[in-house]
Amino acid sequence: MSAEAGVEAARPAHAAPTGVAAWSRWLRPVLLSLGPILATLLFSGALLLAFGVSPIDYYQAVLHRGIVSPSGLQEVLTRMAPLLLVAASLTVAFRAGIWNLGGDGQFLLAAVVVAATAPLLVTHMPDWLALALCMALAAGVGALWSLVPALLRAYQGVNEIITTLMMTFLGVSFANVLVKLVFLDPATTVPQTRTLPVDDRLPHLFDTRISSGLVVGLVAVILVHLVMTRTAFGLRLRVVGANARAAMHAGLPVPRLTVAVFALSAALAGLAGAVEILGVEGNVRADWNPAFSLTVVPLVFLARFNGYATILFVFLFSVLSIGGESAARLTGVPNFFTLVLVAILLLLLAVAEYADHRHRERTRA
Amino acid sequence: MEHLFTQAFLTALILGALTAGIPLLLAGLGEQISEQAGVLNIGIEGMMLSGAYLGFLVAYRTGSIWLGFGGGALGGMLVAAVMVLLCVRLGLSQIVIGIALTIGAEGMTALLHQFQFSQSYPRLPGVATLPIPGLSDIPVIGPALFNRPAIVYIAVALVFVLAALYRFTNLGLNLKAAGDKPAALDAAGVDVVRTRAVAVLSTGILAGIGGAFLADVGAGLFIPFMTNGAGFIGIVLAMLARGRPLYVLLGALLFGACLSMTTALQVAGVDIPTDVIQMLPFAAVMAVLIAFGRRASLPAALGLPYVRGAR
Numbered sequence: 001m002s003a004e005a006g007v008e009a010a011r012p013a014h015a016a017p018t019g020v021a022a023w024s025r026w027l028r029p030v031l032l033s034l035g036p037i038l039a040t041l042l043f044s045g046a047l048l049l050a051f052g053v054s055p056i057d058y059y060q061a062v063l064h065r066g067i068v069s070p071s072g073l074q075e076v077l078t079r080m081a082p083l084l085l086v087a088a089s090l091t092v093a094f095r096a097g098i099w100n101l102g103g104d105g106q107f108l109l110a111a112v113v114v115a116a117t118a119p120l121l122v123t124h125m126p127d128w129l130a131l132a133l134c135m136a137l138a139a140g141v142g143a144l145w146s147l148v149p150a151l152l153r154a155y156q157g158v159n160e161i162i163t164t165l166m167m168t169f170l171g172v173s174f175a176n177v178l179v180k181l182v183f184l185d186p187a188t189t190v191p192q193t194r195t196l197p198v199d200d201r202l203p204h205l206f207d208t209r210i211s212s213g214l215v216v217g218l219v220a221v222i223l224v225h226l227v228m229t230r231t232a233f234g235l236r237l238r239v240v241g242a243n244a245r246a247a248m249h250a251g252l253p254v255p256r257l258t259v260a261v262f263a264l265s266a267a268l269a270g271l272a273g274a275v276e277i278l279g280v281e282g283n284v285r286a287d288w289n290p291a292f293s294l295t296v297v298p299l300v301f302l303a304r305f306n307g308y309a310t311i312l313f314v315f316l317f318s319v320l321s322i323g324g325e326s327a328a329r330l331t332g333v334p335n336f337f338t339l340v341l342v343a344i345l346l347l348l349l350a351v352a353e354y355a356d357h358r359h360r361e362r363t364r365a
Numbered sequence: 366m367e368h369l370f371t372q373a374f375l376t377a378l379i380l381g382a383l384t385a386g387i388p389l390l391l392a393g394l395g396e397q398i399s400e401q402a403g404v405l406n407i408g409i410e411g412m413m414l415s416g417a418y419l420g421f422l423v424a425y426r427t428g429s430i431w432l433g434f435g436g437g438a439l440g441g442m443l444v445a446a447v448m449v450l451l452c453v454r455l456g457l458s459q460i461v462i463g464i465a466l467t468i469g470a471e472g473m474t475a476l477l478h479q480f481q482f483s484q485s486y487p488r489l490p491g492v493a494t495l496p497i498p499g500l501s502d503i504p505v506i507g508p509a510l511f512n513r514p515a516i517v518y519i520a521v522a523l524v525f526v527l528a529a530l531y532r533f534t535n536l537g538l539n540l541k542a543a544g545d546k547p548a549a550l551d552a553a554g555v556d557v558v559r560t561r562a563v564a565v566l567s568t569g570i571l572a573g574i575g576g577a578f579l580a581d582v583g584a585g586l587f588i589p590f591m592t593n594g595a596g597f598i599g600i601v602l603a604m605l606a607r608g609r610p611l612y613v614l615l616g617a618l619l620f621g622a623c624l625s626m627t628t629a630l631q632v633a634g635v636d637i638p639t640d641v642i643q644m645l646p647f648a649a650v651m652a653v654l655i656a657f658g659r660r661a662s663l664p665a666a667l668g669l670p671y672v673r674g675a676r
Contacts, residue, residue: 051480148651158654159663162604165597166654170647176640295468298461334479336589339472346465347447350457 032356033312036348043348044341053331061330066323074209079318081279082107084217085272086296087303087310088224093265095228095305097241098153100262102164103269103293105171106145108284110138110270112175115193115277115284116183122200131202135216135274142270143263145171150262154255160262172289179286191286202279211279218311220268225307237261269293298346302353317342374629379510381625382618384583387520388413388592390617391575392599394527394610395441395568400603401531402564403544403666407463408448410596411470412569413576415440418474420577421489421587422481430492433581434516434574441573442566444470449562456670467596475589482587489585514582516574523571527610540564541608544664547671557671572596604663605650620646 045055065072086103093100114134121130149163185194202212228234240247240257248254272292277284299317303309324338392409399406406412419440424433444466451457492514500511531537542550543560551557579595580587598620606612623646627639 148655152654159604162601163654165601166647166651169594170644170651173640173644177638180638180640294464298464301458301461334476336472336475336479339468340476343465343469343472346461347451350451350461354455354457
């Protein structure tokens with residue numbers, strides 16, 4: 001630390017901006033996320049005290065399960081896989097100005113179809129081929145479920161918030177119908193699909209219990225980030241998102257791009273469903289709906305659609321939800337407290353961003 | 366099949382449509398006010414839940430259903446006040462704050478419920494109905510439509526009050542201006558932030574009463590996460606209605622009828638999986654959109670915070 005400071009001081013004057021740049025590039029984001037996290041700990045600590053629980057015990061349990069203990073950390077990293085894919089799905093859509101709020105329906109239907117086909121496929125072909133086919137299938141199912149909203153938006157101008165929400169309600173019920181009536185495992189009494197044997201699931205990373213779905217998720221988020229920021233295709237999508245009318249005048253095929261965005265976004269949501277089934281769950285029980293999409297939406301916004309920031313936020317959220325479950329068991333606070341914790345964190349992160357924005361505007365002026 | 370259309374079935378269906386539809390109606394009307402004023406209120410689910418919890422708590426403690434609705438309004442308003450501060454006053458992202466408020470209200474109400482009522486699960490007594498003389502004697506529809514708790518009539522009357530408000534009053538015009546061209550409203554000397562704040566608080570009140578209706582009249586008790594997407598249906602109803610309260614009423618009754626169809630069919634002795642019937646209203650709306658898909662005329666400034674002087 002002191003050595004660095006010495007180097008900093010020894011630099012000639014014209015190098016000073018690098019220090020400022022480093023400040024604004026690294027330190028500011030760190031402060032901007034650490035500040036709200038600390039404030040959240042204070043706020044929710046007060047709440048815990050009001051409920052008669054020691055905040056120290058609670059946070060210790062969260063930290064222990066979420067980061068310190070190897071099995072907990074592995075669970076956190078496994079949980080990140082579907083969340084990252086959902087985040088990638090939302091980022092594509094939001095950057096292109098399309099409100100795909102139907103992620104949960106796309107996720108769930110793809111999950112059900114994969115859960116129904118995977119146990120059949122693995123008996124007929126090598127695992128890697130079966131898993132790859134299932135992922136492609138999931139992406140296809142997701143994309144298919146967004147087709148109607150996509151066409152309505154692209155060619156009729158029907159607001160996609162309505163249609164995707166409709167399709168998500170429809171999809172969740174339809175998934176249940178499929179589980180209860182069509183893909184039912186006759187061997188069990190509770191309605192659920194056949195279970196994919198543990199040996200045939202997505203392989204674990206190295207010697208850990210981390211699902212390799214994590215790699216799929218990380219690759220998807222980073223790929224989406226690079227495509228949206230570094231390629232001509234991404235630029236076109238962002239232009240459509242910024243001003244669809246201007247994009248039309250610039251000669252961009254806006255309707256076709258709109259359909260492409262829907263397909264990409266929904267395919268990624270479907271892939272998230274596949275990863276969760278092939279890597280973690282192994283089957284779909286009736287009425288199972290983790291509703292990842294809704295919780296990831298604010299994370300993606302807070303990350304300002306930046307892929308790397310998204311990864312950090314998703315990690316933080318996973319630590320809180322996995323650690324929170326364990327802390328709830330240990331300290332006797334109902335697990336619902338995790339929801340409150342996440343909500344306070346989201347609110348404070350948003351406020352911190354606002355404060356930073358105001359500060360920058362004032363210093364510029 | 367003819368036993369399907371017995372008097373008991375029809376009465377159960379209409380009654381169910383009304384009971385399930387009133388919370389959706391209140392949520393939809395509330396959301397409509399916010400959307401007219403340019404605020405996409407995604408926190409409405411949280412407002413309903415908060416209203417359901419406080420509405421139940423107050424009604425249970427005081428034994429008065431009207432105080433219960435007051436508690437519901439207060440509960441919705443509490444959440445709405447946070448939204449006013451963060452989204453309207455400071456201009457933070459309405460999506461982030463809306464979802465955060467919904468998640469927070471879900472967690473908070475479930476927690477409080479668990480601490481207070483998890484052992485006893487107390488229930489409220491049935492709500493007294495107010496038969497309308499003459500009309501309530503009509504066979505089939507009479508008991509279902511005109512022998513309801515007073516709050517039902519008030520909610521339906523609100524549809525016409527709001528329609529008149531949008532059409533004939535300055536406040537209604539200001540609300541629409543705040544959603545369509547806030548800068549013009551500002552130039553005319555009306556405070557945009559205050560107009561939108563009034564809108565969001567009204568949303569909180571209506572959504573809160575809707576939640577309280579779910580708990581106090583519909584279920585008779587509070588269940589964690591009991592709104593179960595009703596707020597989101599409210600958002601969809603408001604968007605489909607394009608600023609016309611009467612359309613919200615029609616939509617709410619359609620959704621209510623489908624949601625209550627399962628119970629009515631069970632009365633008639635037909636066994637169809639709940640999930641199939643739950644798909645009906647959404648499928649119907651999609652079919653309508655596909656057939657008559659027109660450009661939605663949403664307020665131009667919907668979802669955008671108003672910053673004076675910004676372009």
